[in-house]
Amino acid sequence: MKYFESFPKIAYTFNKNTINVNAVTNVLARSTFLREVSENVDLSYEYIITDDDSPDILAYKVYGDAYRSWIILLFNNIFNPNYDWPMKEPVLNAFIENKYSMSLQESKTTIHHYSKEIITTSLYQGVVINKTVEKSIIGEYAVNFKNNAISQHVPPLPTIADTSTSVTTESASFTDYDLTIETKHTAVSIYTFEVEENDLRRNIRLLDPKYVSRVENEFRELMANG
DSSP: OOGGGGSOEEEEOSOTTSOOOEEEEOTTOOOOOOHHHHTOGGGEEEEEOOTTOOHHHHHHHHHSOGGGHHHHHHHTTOOOHHHHSOOOHHHHHHHHHHHHTSOHHHHHHSEEEEEEEEEEEEEETTEEEEEEEEEEEEOSEEEETTTTEEEEOSSOOOSSTTOEEEEEEEEEEOSSEEEEEEEEEEEEEHHHHHHHHHHHTTEEEEEOGGGHHHHHHHHHHHHHTO
16 A cells, blocks of 8 residues: 555645646645554564665565555654665765765764763673663763852863773672673764764664554545544
8 A cells, every 4th residue: 555545635726816626635634643553562573774674675575565664654753764764874974974064084083972871780700691881971061050160071081082081980799799880981973973873763663564454444544534
């Protein structure tokens, strides 16, 4: 089923000086896309988009029909595939150069922002059993609201893109367990920032193929009823 085939038609004239009207697709029509289905994780599964995937190729691979790409897009609230779908490396590189008006090499050496990372590592008898990383963006300067003063972070932030400065390292030992918590500041380059943002778009959920026919039928009904 093609996505716009189910959209209602409206009468529209392209010339206000005539009485001739045309039946055109009402692309502004909206409907609730099976909210109870999209919110039920038991009816879908996680998928990581690869560089070989496009909405139509993935739809053909999963549902046997490239036109069913609209199901993937709507199911993941993707309304503009040009911006919300992960870009292939050559496209991403060109996007970075155009967005920041610099060469790709410059984007790899120019700092975009600083981040604070808290790395917690749990070991059992010397073997890592759990490791978590919490990241948050920090500014180049710290603000002391009590004294109404602004100062640089201590220790100093790294001055080279994509390098880190260790801030603190704490550890605790128990009978068979060891816990280490390291805090560090990282200078994130423009290139790394855009790559990470692009990779975040790779994680989507796919509706189980056995529910596709139901989705198509209900979507037709929703659109038919306005």
